[in-house]
Amino acid sequence: MKKLQVENLRFSIDKKEILKGISFDVPKGSFIGVIGPNGCGKSTLLKNIYRLHKPSSGSIILDDKELSKMKDKECAKEIAVLAQEGSSQFDFTVEQIVKMGRYPYKSMFEDYSKNDLKMVKDMLKKVGLDDYSGRSFSKLSGGEKQRTLIARALVQNTDFLILDEPTNHLDIGYQIQLMDLVKSLNITTLSAIHDMNIASMYCDYIVVMKKGQVIKFGTVEEVITSEMLKEVFGVNAYVGINPINKKLQVSFMHTHEHINGVGHDHIHEDGFSGEHVHYHEHALQ
Numbered sequence: 001m002k003k004l005q006v007e008n009l010r011f012s013i014d015k016k017e018i019l020k021g022i023s024f025d026v027p028k029g030s031f032i033g034v035i036g037p038n039g040c041g042k043s044t045l046l047k048n049i050y051r052l053h054k055p056s057s058g059s060i061i062l063d064d065k066e067l068s069k070m071k072d073k074e075c076a077k078e079i080a081v082l083a084q085e086g087s088s089q090f091d092f093t094v095e096q097i098v099k100m101g102r103y104p105y106k107s108m109f110e111d112y113s114k115n116d117l118k119m120v121k122d123m124l125k126k127v128g129l130d131d132y133s134g135r136s137f138s139k140l141s142g143g144e145k146q147r148t149l150i151a152r153a154l155v156q157n158t159d160f161l162i163l164d165e166p167t168n169h170l171d172i173g174y175q176i177q178l179m180d181l182v183k184s185l186n187i188t189t190l191s192a193i194h195d196m197n198i199a200s201m202y203c204d205y206i207v208v209m210k211k212g213q214v215i216k217f218g219t220v221e222e223v224i225t226s227e228m229l230k231e232v233f234g235v236n237a238y239v240g241i242n243p244i245n246k247k248l249q250v251s252f253m254h255t256h257e258h259i260n261g262v263g264h265d266h267i268h269e270d271g272f273s274g275e276h277v278h279y280h281e282h283a284l285q
């Protein structure tokens with residue numbers, strides 16, 4: 001069953017077309033990663049889906065409803081967003097920020113219920129910020145801010161989650177903790193991800209973007225290949241399997257790698273594998 005359908009989505013700013021006819025489906029309950037080089041349009045795609053931008057053409061359908069026709073509050077009950085951090089003129093405490101996630105469920109002037117406050121408290125604990133509720137958001141570290149914002153998105157209690165580089169600023173321990181937490185909720189998730197190993201561990205499907213277009217869509221195994229990493233990011237990589245969890249793992253290499261130290265047994269950027277001599281002394285070291 002489809003949770004989200006993006007069909008021929010186009011989006012331009014100042015006459016420059018940034019999204020050039022994007023189409024893909026998000027199956028219900030799946031975790032979809034969006035990968036691609038800087039500036040390829042990942043955030044712009046997500047912003048069109050969470051309605052910060054209005055598509056120039058095409059359609060975005062959530063649960064058989066045209067997204068553009070939904071009211072703001074109705075939409076906030078359906079989609080929670082962890083955006084890339086923007087600056088705010090106002091300062092709030094951590095608890096105030098997380099409580100904002102409950103706003104779609106409140107009518108005007110209605111105060112937060114005991115249940116709202118318990119959800120906020122429990123979520124702060126889950127993201128390791130239980131002692132931070134009274135702290136000023138603006139004075140937190142990048143990682144603490146990111147954990148506050150994911151807590152706000154999660155108390156919104158939606159069936160669909162959009163994450164724009166969720167592991168930004170997080171140390172590896174919190175990266176795994178945040179991704180485990182999101183994954184454990186089993187809600188449909190669409191996430192821009194830079195780290196290929198994180199994408200491999202958590203994604204059911206991956207959308208690969210390049211220059212405003214989707215150039216590949218498929219499972220981790222179908223998509224994360226050394227050919228794709230070369231074509232899309234211009235890097236050499238070894239793609240193997242972690243023997244313990246059987247997940248695909250990526251390890252990057254210089255453009256010119258020597259397998260056995262020096263001499264002729266090494267990898268070339270262009271795939272050349274014949275014997276030859278290095279005249280450049282530096283290349284032999």
Ligand SMILES: Nc1ncnc2c1ncn2[C@@H]1O[C@H](COP(=O)(O)OP(=O)(O)OP(=O)(O)O)[C@@H](O)[C@H]1O
Nearest residue numbers: 013014018036037038039040041042043044045192
């Ligand atoms: N408000 C804007 N005005 C003008 N150009 C914009 C605007 N927002 C994005 N762009 C341009 O659109 C392109 C796509 O940007 P976007 O932020 O979507 O890329 P991204 O894939 O998320 O990149 P990154 O990996 O660096 O976060 C870039 O060339 C960017 O400069």
